[in-house]
Amino acid sequence: MLPEDQDIDLLRRAGAGDRRAQGTLVERHMPAVRRLTHAILGSGNGQDATQETFMRALASLESFDPARGQVRAWFLGIARNVAFEALRAQRRVELGSTGELELFELAQGAGWGAEPTELASPEREAMRTETQQQLLHALASLGPEDREVLVLRDFEGLDGEQAAALLGVDLLAMKSRLHRARLRLMATMRSLEEGIVARDREVSGMRCSDVIAVLSDYLDGDLGATDRARVESHVQACTVCARFGGHFAGTIEHLRARLGAPPAVDPEQVAALKQRLAIFDR
Incomplete structure (x- = not known):
């Protein structure tokens, strides 16, 4: 059964x-x-x-x-x-009382555009957040709306429709909330204060800010073939977004692995x- x-x-x-x-x-x-x-x-x-x-x-x-x-x-x-x-x-x-920063500002806080030597690898990030308690501390620093969407999607593994239904929002609103929560979580883990050396630019017909806006959809496999190809074309030609995208994916996968298993x-x-x-x- x-x-x-x-x-x-x-x-x-x-x-x-x-x-x-x-x-x-x-x-x-x-x-x-x-x-x-x-x-x-x-x-x-x-x-x-x-x-x-x-x-x-x-x-x-x-x-x-x-x-x-x-x-x-x-x-x-x-x-x-x-x-x-x-x-x-x-x-x-x-609900909804917390202010929203622009995605590009959130991404910069999470490490987009930082010097390569300043952007920790997922492995180095794992060393900084070695224990489950430390990961939970980073999660606890977020607002309740960020925490709940991360728990539902990345820790409990609910699909987008299920999470949206529980949150009482449509799928697009849930995806937006999830993406911002992931970026805020990365920012708290990294506590970036300086080192921004890159600026938003257009590469291969797509701006860096447009790539940042769809990173969660790309990671979750929710982009269509055409949009996925556009992102990959940009990333292949933009070392800044390639570096940040890999860091973003590695951090989320690491969090899922560390906190997703039922205690x-x-x-x-x-x-x-x-x-x-x-x-x-x-």
């Missing part, structure tokens, strides 16, 4: 009062829910939201519709609502949640 079919069967049994099935759902989906709530609320602040997510989910199992998405996406949607409710209560902030379930948190739900193994 496929994992999604197993999840649906567990939901059916849990809805019929099967405590063991409820406990299994908690164990299977707690890592993903915890990552998202911690991403939105900040590291160490998502435990209550994680528990509240499962309390709400298991009280409304009948609302799950397999035609609208996977079980994991359903749990993550509830987690997102719970976390932002908590965030608004704590900080009185609204071990925290036995104490699972036990506490089971106690709240009165779920006991029989």
Whole structure:
């Protein structure tokens, strides 16, 4: 039986009062829910939201519709609502309240146009962010909207349509948010203060700023054949964009590899949640 079919069967049994099935759902989906709530609320602040997510989910199992998405996406949607409710209560902030810099400025902050000796390779970046805790610290420095889209797309591996649906935006808006979040994450890791030596220019019929604007789509395989060929033609002739593009791709792939693997379930948190739900193994 496929994992999604197993999840649906567990939901059916849990809805019929099967405590063991409820406990299994908690164990299977707690890592993903915890990552998202911690991403939105900040590291160490998502435990209550994680528990509240499962309390709400298991009280409304009948609302799950397999035609609208996977079980994991359903749990993550509830987690997102719970976390932002908590965030608004704590900080009185609204979605979309953060300002947006121009893409070219973001890319310069992330290292586009820097001297080659100043632009760290993905391997050197990995040495600077050796532990998972250090990577999480870089993520935590971003705003909640940046953190959640990075978690959904790069860590949980949801596809574009699923992530957009969870965020309540269309696909293009999700892609724009993701791309800016990736650039901001790179900028925080690098903390570039000086060394910009290149300027936006046209090479092979495409400007550097146009290449920067579609780097995430290129990396995610979302560009059409014609646009992909145009980007590759520019990069082959522009050493600045070739260097930055490789660094961009290497950094995102490294983050996916380091943070994308589900962490071990925290036995104490699972036990506490089971106690709240009165779920006991029989």
